[in-house]
Amino acid sequence: MQFIKSGILSTYQDTGRNTYRYLGINPNGAIDLMAVRLLNILLQNQENEAAIEIHFPSPEIYFENNTIIAVGGADFNPYLTDKSQNEIEINNWQCTFVSAGTTLKFKKRHWGQRAYIAVKGGFPATEWLGSKSTNNLLGFNGISPNHYLSIPEHTKPAVLPYLGFSMRPPYSASPTIRLIKGNEFDALTAESKERLEKQEFTISQHSNRMGYRLVGGALSLENPLELISSAVDFGTIQLLPDGQLIILMADHQTTGGYPRLGNVISADLPILAQCGPKDVLKFQFISQAEAEELLILREKEIKKLKAGIDLVETFR
Template identity: 35%
Template sequence: MSMKISIIKPGLLSTIQDRGRYRYLAQAVPVSGAMDELAHRLANKAVGNDDHYATIEFTYADASFKAETTILISYSGDGAFLLYNSEVMPAEKPLLFLAGSVITLINNPLGMRTYLAIAGGWDVPDVMESKSTYLTAAFGGFKGRALQKGDVLHSSTLLSEISSEILNRLTERSLTYPNWRISRESLLPVKREELRVVLANEISWFDAPSIISFLTNTYTIDLKSNRMGYHLSGKPLVRKVKKELLSTAVTPGVIQVTGSGDLVILLADCQTTGGYPRIAHVAAVDLPLCAQLKPGDEVRFSEISRDEAEELYLEREHDLSLITTAISLKYNKT
């Protein structure tokens, strides 16, 4: 039997996302997927799901939903807190609610996006091997669109052994949540306003003062920013090479420099090719920080090597693997 919720208030922008569709870049299909993949994965881990299971990505707060059945959910991310009966529910741990419960998302000023996982994952059709919503082309997710008032969402009926055991233990003890949680803070850098970058292919196209400026100045997230990319306000960069770049491959995390010298960080729904020069690429471990930046937030860049970026990525993956193992051992029935 599947779990079920109904949307009372959808919020500013709420969509179904998973880890994206990487196999179709050659067909010019964007990756899409969760903007903050770390929060997405931790929400899934907390209820015993695989990392790729679909979650709901809420942008900011001001949303609410009703449990139409008993539900086992978890949430992660800096955009909102979950509120039930006037009490803020803890993040990064399993939460059990009975049918009829109304849960509200209230503002967390720290960030922008929050991810809601349900045991078994949200049951929507796969499109090109992913459940992620790509709004521009209106496919994936829930009917290819953002969630609306009155939408009813179901979980998959196939729960993992861990999900089933978490559900059984909370039900038997009449608990809303257990006494453990995942420490997302320990997986994030202390300086959340600083993004580590690897210098990219066209760095030599810019004069020395511009490169120094890029690595020392502060930039502000512009109001034009969205899931395709963040436009940054700051001192324009100056090109010393005037030739044009042939359209070339780009991926989320690439930082392009427009013809006017402004910076754009490409994100989850970005195009697959672009003609602007690429000055740097945000390290994969810092992309979750990008996802939580809001218009008006300030950000700086610091250079690291490609090897350092890879080492940081592998360290985080190792930590995430340990979290999965720890939860598995805690709920192993043997």
């Protein structure tokens, strides 16, 4: 396959290189990790196989071999053009057979910020520290025009699995994101604690894969804090010196010295992943026990999906 156009910030992303944070190496990985896992399950890949994370304007990808792909996450109106330049619209969250000589394109961003392209058998991109995820700071696994990969060839199967609506993440441009309280939450003034949960925050244009900067009424601490840099994670919410907030995202640093007011629960990270500049968020605190229960429930549903896909393959 060859990238005729690379699109804006197209990268390889899998579940990240999480076991090297003690060395100060940031994890990278997909911002919408759930989308990558679901697409790989549909294709019967390993869940941690890399997909291509794309934004709009999106890439154009030419396939020289017959293969099977799945697209999900944001809806960028994907379609194929064959050798005769006929347009064939394809659906998100469904495995699609792609004939040799076909090009994958995207027409329009309907909603969401990031779409993902996965192929059956995975992308043979270079692996570093157990991950194929692009690291732009190091120039590792970048994607540029004419970038080429030799991907596995597959025949057209009798069944092309798709993802039911009940399993698709409940994306929204103005979601309520659930949090558990962070270590420094109680250092806020009473007014700021109330404001954090009741007011709306807008995602700033100054946001990227490292973090979302939020704009809202400034928050303040009861007393100034001098903190030693401590571990942070994807979803950690920090209070900046100007009283505004930042939510750390997939390319986050491994430690930080700003007050940690909360952490986005794992079940809501995919919803946050599809938000972008000018989208509006609200926050709701829940207990750690509730967050764990939501995560367990989600993982049970994923196991059912995997069992269903395996059953279809067994009786094909």
